[in-house]
Amino acid sequence: MQQISPLWLDPETHLARRQPDHPILYFAPQVLHQTAKRFMAGFDGLVTYAVKANPHPAVLSNLVAAGLNAFDVASPGEMAAVRAASPDAVLHYNNPMRSEAEIAAGIAYDVTSWSVDELSELEKLDAVPRDREIAVRFALPVGGAAYDFGSKFGAAPQEAIALLQQVAAEGWTPALCFHPGTQCEDAAAWVEYIHAAKRIIDEAGVPVARLNVGGGFAANRDGIAPDLEAVFTAIRAATAAAFGRDAPQLICEPGRAMVSEAFTLAARIKGLRRDGEVVFLNDGIYGGLVDIRDMGLPGRVAVVSAQGEHRCAPVRPRVIFGPTCDSLDRLPDGLALPTDSQMGDYVLFPGLGAYSSAMSTQFNGYGLSDVATVIELSGQARH
Numbered sequence: 001m002q003q004i005s006p007l008w009l010d011p012e013t014h015l016a017r018r019q020p021d022h023p024i025l026y027f028a029p030q031v032l033h034q035t036a037k038r039f040m041a042g043f044d045g046l047v048t049y050a051v052k053a054n055p056h057p058a059v060l061s062n063l064v065a066a067g068l069n070a071f072d073v074a075s076p077g078e079m080a081a082v083r084a085a086s087p088d089a090v091l092h093y094n095n096p097m098r099s100e101a102e103i104a105a106g107i108a109y110d111v112t113s114w115s116v117d118e119l120s121e122l123e124k125l126d127a128v129p130r131d132r133e134i135a136v137r138f139a140l141p142v143g144g145a146a147y148d149f150g151s152k153f154g155a156a157p158q159e160a161i162a163l164l165q166q167v168a169a170e171g172w173t174p175a176l177c178f179h180p181g182t183q184c185e186d187a188a189a190w191v192e193y194i195h196a197a198k199r200i201i202d203e204a205g206v207p208v209a210r211l212n213v214g215g216g217f218a219a220n221r222d223g224i225a226p227d228l229e230a231v232f233t234a235i236r237a238a239t240a241a242a243f244g245r246d247a248p249q250l251i252c253e254p255g256r257a258m259v260s261e262a263f264t265l266a267a268r269i270k271g272l273r274r275d276g277e278v279v280f281l282n283d284g285i286y287g288g289l290v291d292i293r294d295m296g297l298p299g300r301v302a303v304v305s306a307q308g309e310h311r312c313a314p315v316r317p318r319v320i321f322g323p324t325c326d327s328l329d330r331l332p333d334g335l336a337l338p339t340d341s342q343m344g345d346y347v348l349f350p351g352l353g354a355y356s357s358a359m360s361t362q363f364n365g366y367g368l369s370d371v372a373t374v375i376e377l378s379g380q381a382r383h
């Protein structure tokens with residue numbers, strides 16, 4: 001009989017029972033289901049999931065179970081992962097730079113929509129069946145995101161016009177797409193992009209049935225839950241204002257905002273130095289904490305003893321090192337941890353479902369790969 005892994009009550013219960021000596025991600029499927037429902041109920045269009053944020057099979061299969069069956073994929077490896085979770089899933093291949101072998105794989109995987117941002121890349125897509133959609137990706141110099149995606153991909157509006165005309169002339173179904181940048185906390189970025197999309201479509205003289213407004217939806221970073229519904233409303237209002245009755249169908253592709261809250265990372269305190277001023281954890285920037293290096297300090301961190309009890313003394317700032325022998329393996333801003341934290345305790349980092357295990361390396365024999373499933377992530381603080 002197939003093995004079914006146990007479902008734990010919460011991270012604290014698992015830590016107290018197992019006292020794991022490697023970092024662990026705690027996954028609460030219920031939280032993922034709630035977030036998927038929130039997107040599907042609030043976003044006025046097709047909700048897809050950007051697989052790169054967290055390609056774990058349990059994430060993909062739970063999204064399918066929640067009713068989401070379209071995915072933004074960037075590579076044949078991600079296509080295989082999605083097909084394993086859902087044989088009839090819709091694939092949007094939105095990495096605009098592809099090798100010839102990757103293009104052949106995309107055709108074999110039956111990709112529905114392809115993005116493109118360069119004429120030379122469009123020419124490479126000649127074997128893509130003409131009943132498929134090709135979405136021209138454009139980029140604007142707008143702010144609002146934690147870091148800018150437009151510096152790597154996206155045609156300038158003038159090039160996008162020519163590309164859109166070429167896509168239509170070649171007989172594919174033309175569409176437009178953009179990505180405002182990850183952890184975008186300002187809905188104004190989407191508004192600006194949507195109005196620019198309307199200008200591109202008008203100047204190209206090419207009717208467009210679908211507009212993909214990308215990912216970039218913010219996750220909870222400072223302990224303040226982002227107002228996703230306000231962003232959905234701004235997107236809907238901007239689309240209505242720009243296009244009126246001819247509004248294209250909208251698509252979104254959240255990665256970070258879809259998965260981040262469904263996981264909490266637990267890293268163990270291996271040792272303390274200089275009277276506790278310096279703390280060594282068993283995970284760091286080469287493992288599941290890499291996103292902290294890029295995105296800044298998480299607002300919510302707890303310390304739990306090996307018996308599962310929360311440390312509640314006042315906090316003090318610490319230097320935090322990861323487990324490898326590389327001196328760069330350090331959290332840039334450190335962390336404030338309770339003064340009664342001890343060797344063998346666990347630091348819990350909520351909201352680390354995105355860009356954590358997906359980006360973890362095995363450098364120096366460390367890394368984050370273990371996932372335990374829990375009913376709830378915010379266990380009772382037990383003193």
Ligand SMILES: *Cc1c(COP(=O)(O)O)cnc(C)c1O
Pocket residue numbers: 050052053072094095179181182183214215216217253254255256257354
């Ligand atoms: C990374 C990526 C996403 C997801 O971005 P998030 O900031 O995680 O929401 C969506 N679409 C494309 C094309 C991407 O490259």
